[in-house]
Amino acid sequence: MMMKVGLLFLLTHVCTLTPVYQTQEKSPNITDLTCKNMDFAMNLYRKIAGYHDNNIFFSPLSISTAFATLSMAAQGPTRDQILKGLNLAHLDRDKQPDIIPELFQHLQGNITQDESLKLDQSTTFFVCLKFEVESDYSDQIKKFFNADINNVDFANTKASVAMINDYIMRKTDNRVKEMVSDLDPLTQLMLINTIFFQGEWQMPFNPNHTEIQRFYIDNYNIVQVPMMLRMEDKFYTMEDFPLNAKVLKLPYRDGVSMLILLPNKGLDYTTIDDMITAERFLNWIKNLKERKLEVQLPKFKMEQSYAMHNILPDLGISSIFHDTANLTKLSKDPGLKVSEVLHKAVIKVDERGTTAAAATESGIIGYALPSSFIVNRPFFFFIYHEATNSLLFMGRVIDPTRV
Template sequence: MGILFIFACASFLVPISKGQDINLNITQLTTKNIDFAMDLYRKISSYHDNNIFFSPLCISTAFAILSMGAEGHTRAEILKGLNLDQLERDGQPDLIPELFQQLQVNITHNEDLQLAQGTALFIRLEFDVERAFSDQIKKFFNADIQNIDFAQPKASKTTINDYVKKRTGDRIHEAVSDIDPFTQMILINTIFFQGKWELPFDPSNTQNGRFFVDKYNIVQVPMMFREERFYHASDDSLKVKVLRLPYKGDIAMLILLPNKGVDYTSIDDEINAERFLGWTKQLQITKLEVQLPKFKMDQSYEMHKILPHLGISSAFKNMANFSGLSKEQGLKVSEVLHKAVIEVDEKGTTAAAATVTGITGYSLPPTFIVNRPFFFFIYHEVTNSLLFMGRVINPTKM
């Protein structure tokens, strides 16, 4: 028997609000999730040199739910692969789902922020799910659970895609293209973000400009322009510059731009939670001319081919132990599909404690021109939760 997982994430085009008292364990959760994101990014990037975009929170949430139904080695592998095993405490089996629940409450409390995360479990009509598991995912993740007739693949596909379409603001239309009539269960986790720049770009200032994909390829792309006071920093040891672009609410985009002549691939192995948090702490404000390309991305990943390289493997094999989810025999994960889209324009974005050595406040020249491959991170500033991350090699490519 197989379980099909679909993660549908959409991100659409924020001064820092630190007034909330955040539980230390939530901070530990978000830090672990950043490192998971970087590990996952490195694995994805090893397959190609193209654009990358995904939601680490979307993926980690879905597998945290899956771990609640897993037992023994399967559960241990999932938590270790997510970098969450160190958060476990004896006698507190609900601690990790409680942390995810608290994190979601902290992220979504701001009325200025359009961010919604949802979970749905579509179960075969005669499939018997353990009551304790269904109660828990409803309690901690407010999951929608409904029976569906997978023997009617066309109708079930329509039902699931309509659900994803609705939960992602009509941005993801076909999360699943076909369904095996022998499917037992489909778990879907969606995240939808629509943010408006706190300092929007004036469309009348947008002009075509050159973007240097590499030494031999130059493309023309609409470049947005704004002169304003921005937060920025420089990591001299990594040879990158950092720019913070705030949205209304508690969300920001952090752009990581390698210095001229620096190969972006040399940075891949160096990005981690410690560095990321170091950048956010070292930001300083100054008047700056910013040029940023408009871009769209629509990315899909078969995570069942990627996650085993992060140590999550038994969940996909016949040895999988999901006895906490169901007493049915031979249950394993058959597919893990992750689809994420983003659009960045003048209005905003629409989508799905050690000090870091060498990082100092940096007095940049009057321009910050993003005209070569760069990284970006969309994160919740109060909790430092990484919602989305990506790499733009060619902004003219989806």
């Protein structure tokens, strides 16, 4: 039976009430955007890892898309901070004010041009009734991001919670039933972004070969996990010697792949956190070589939530949380600011298939590897669109038994 992987990501922004000068340069393209998004992903990962010592999973594409949508509402230092935090400031152009949303629009079109790829993304603003939304902004985010704006009476918290949760249930096909449990009646604006991906492995694992085996969290903690097995098959792999880690590619159908980064035995995975970069990731892809391997991979499911108001200021995005926030392209009414950014992502990997909500080149070689790739200790994974090298999801598994 084909193995499927389903992912769901939800990003929620709860809100209350001039581009940097560029020298003459060529217009940025999708490759520039994906590289900047990848740098942002690695920066964000390190910030999240600084607050969490357990499993990590998030969608950098959705976060950057949601904030790119928000940046169209911002002006002055607020906009500058968002673009700098997203690592997109160098793509901004005075004479091309729509260049960044256009790039996101083109990237989304490139990723989804294969109609068989099951990747759906949506963005919706929920705005307090007392705020008058600028029609130009509403039209712009609809054009570039297919985003919607709805009015909500946040003073009626019970009805607002029900409305928002109902929206999320419909957008996720009932996979997430309660994203919001409570709301501040003073909430003025909420932005929800969802992304859903479902993929089938090109070469599925056989469920009959899955066995309970040990997974070594560290030198002192061992858990029992269902370990999937694919025997003596062709895989793309390589070894990053400076990093003391091995890389394995597991392709899905429809042009998306998972890249697994497995630190060598005895290596503390936290030593790798600061060494994962966009350049390194691209070098892994470039240097993969085909060879026969036996692969063992644990079944795992993760559901991760982050209150990102603690993390975003570390990336330089702080103005949106203060009274100095300038979101006047969304509404001319004063006082609009972000009070919270909630992020939720879910991934489930097994054999039968599920649908769930969410170094230098000289130091890298693709041969002389052992004949097995056994993922029985903490590892990192990246899910990316191959044609654009766009990083859709990334994560770290410390304990596969922890949801």
